[in-house]
Amino acid sequence: MISSDASAIVGDLRELFRSGVTKPVTWRRKQLAGLRALLTEQADVFIKALYADLRKNAVEAKRAEIALVRNEIDHTLENLDSWLTPEPADIPQPLRPGAGRVVREPLGVALIIGPWNYPLQLVLAPLVGALAAGNCAVVKPSELSPNTSAAIAEHLPAYVEGVRVVEGAIPETTALLEQKFDTIFYTGNGTVGRIVMAAAAKHLTPVTLELGGKSPAIVEPGADLAVTAQRLAYGKFANAGQTCVAPDYVLAIGDTGPKLAEHLAETVEAMFGADPATSDSYGRIISTRHHDRLAALLDDGTAVVGGKADRDEKYIAPTVLTDVSPDAPVMRDEIFGPILPIIEVPDVDAALAFVNERDKPLALYAFTESDETKRRIETETSSGGLVFGAAIIHLAAPELPFGGVGESGMGRYHGRYSIDNFSHVKAVLDKPLASGKAT
Numbered sequence: 019m020i021s022s023d024a025s026a027i028v029g030d031l032r033e034l035f036r037s038g039v040t041k042p043v044t045w046r047r048k049q050l051a052g053l054r055a056l057l058t059e060q061a062d063v064f065i066k067a068l069y070a071d072l073r074k075n076a077v078e079a080k081r082a083e084i085a086l087v088r089n090e091i092d093h094t095l096e097n098l099d100s101w102l103t104p105e106p107a108d109i110p111q112p113l114r115p116g117a118g119r120v121v122r123e124p125l126g127v128a129l130i131i132g133p134w135n136y137p138l139q140l141v142l143a144p145l146v147g148a149l150a151a152g153n154c155a156v157v158k159p160s161e162l163s164p165n166t167s168a169a170i171a172e173h174l175p176a177y178v179e180g181v182r183v184v185e186g187a188i189p190e191t192t193a194l195l196e197q198k199f200d201t202i203f204y205t206g207n208g209t210v211g212r213i214v215m216a217a218a219a220k221h222l223t224p225v226t227l228e229l230g231g232k233s234p235a236i237v238e239p240g241a242d243l244a245v246t247a248q249r250l251a252y253g254k255f256a257n258a259g260q261t262c263v264a265p266d267y268v269l270a271i272g273d274t275g276p277k278l279a280e281h282l283a284e285t286v287e288a289m290f291g292a293d294p295a296t297s298d299s300y301g302r303i304i305s306t307r308h309h310d311r312l313a314a315l316l317d318d319g320t321a322v323v324g325g326k327a328d329r330d331e332k333y334i335a336p337t338v339l340t341d342v343s344p345d346a347p348v349m350r351d352e353i354f355g356p357i358l359p360i361i362e363v364p365d366v367d368a369a370l371a372f373v374n375e376r377d378k379p380l381a382l383y384a385f386t387e388s389d390e391t392k393r394r395i396e397t398e399t400s401s402g403g404l405v406f407g408a409a410i411i412h413l414a415a416p417e418l419p420f421g422g423v424g425e426s427g428m429g430r431y432h433g434r435y436s437i438d439n440f441s442h443v444k445a446v447l448d449k450p451l452a453s454g455k456a457t
């Protein structure tokens with residue numbers, strides 16, 4: 019695709035938006051119903067595509083890709099009228115008589131750029147917000163998950179109006195980014211996030227950046243380590259660790275490290291059997307390049323669980339590492355794979371210092387029974403989201419905003435936060451001319 023094609027696509031959508039057709043709530047509801055039908059009628063197509071791209075098993079594909087978006091649609095359909103109702107706003111005495119209100123108006127044409135790890139959900143969930151807020155959208159799925167990208171391109175247009183799918187890699191995305199959009203929603207890594215933001219700046223286009231980072235999990239003595247291990251293992255090893263909010267590493271306080279490692283070993287075996295390579299429920303790494311990067315990290319500590327890699331299969335075993343130096347490569351960048359380092363720290367102070375010395379993470383997890391520790395973590399750290407007693411599940415709660423802070427991103431979505439993200443929140447003040455006052 020060249021720049022003139024991208025320009026024509028955006029031009030068509032802008033014309034549609036300017037016609038006013040997307041503004042009525044009935045149009046928005048129709049598109050959401052269309053997306054819902056797409057997920058139901060083409061579920062098998064998407065499940066096959068996700069398996070081909072990531073060897074994602076059907077249960078995981080249904081739960082984390084299809085049902086998650088369907089829940090987002092249902093929650094939005096249920097609440098859309100109330101979210102879109104203008105909010106009355108009080109105005110100060112010197113400005114009276116008069117009435118204030120806050121209204122949400124669609125921005126126009128949105129660009130949604132998706133990654134490969136949840137290649138369906140991370141394109142469609144933002145699209146729910148864009149359409150519910152009354153926008154048109156161009157969606158660009160990731161080229162690294164080509165089967166899902168092709169399935170979206172083939173089927174989505176038959177179910178919704180006001181959306182165009184552009185497939186491709188850097189040249190296609192670059193051609194799109196040259197166009198003037200009214201908002202850009204990007205999910206992926208921070209390096210490309212900077213490219214997106216620089217391109218958006220030329221048009222003064224607002225951006226949402228859903229990025230990643232190293233999300234820590236703090237484990238305190240007194241926490242039930244068997245339950246902690248189960249919840250950490252689910253968060254870490256689902257999708258073979260390729261989840262933006264997967265716990266990246268564990269900060270094990272006091273003597274919890276070795277016991278937690280034992281429980282993790284039992285949990286991994288219960289989840290995937292003695293040899294996860296033969297398990298139907300265990301995924302694969304997206305590409306050989308990503309596989310090789312991860313394989314090189316397996317030597318950064320002692321593998322007390324897993325530690326195996328198979329390049330031909332793009333397989334990395336669910337792995338738990340101990341004896342890891344905080345300066346080791348595995349502790350430098352986001353791991354984004356099924357390797358869980360355990361770093362031992364003496365106390366809560368040391369855990370908080372460890373977190374605060376690093377970039378603000380997308381998620382922070384803590385397993386503790388202490389209200390005082392919870393209070394300290396909540397008030398003394400900054401992260402996109404904070405979860406006590408579990409991992410990754412907060413992204414499935416549409417009442418909670420989802421997004422990062424600092425290096426983990428900017429902006430937030432899900433539920434009503436998506437409406438605000440894809441709307442201009444406009445101030446309206448209506449003063450009767452008959453009042454006779456100058457102000």
Ligand code: NAD
Nearest residue numbers: 132133134159160187188191206207210228229230231262
């Ligand atoms: P990716 O390589 O698929 O890239 C994401 C998108 O950027 C793709 O559509 C790709 O075509 C486009 N792109 C790549 N290079 C580009 C360039 N030079 N110019 C313009 N566009 C370009 O995905 P990724 O970045 O490897 O995804 C992994 C990262 O995403 C991890 O850091 C992960 O934590 C993060 N992530 C964040 C969330 C979230 O919700 N916050 C969700 C999933 C993944």
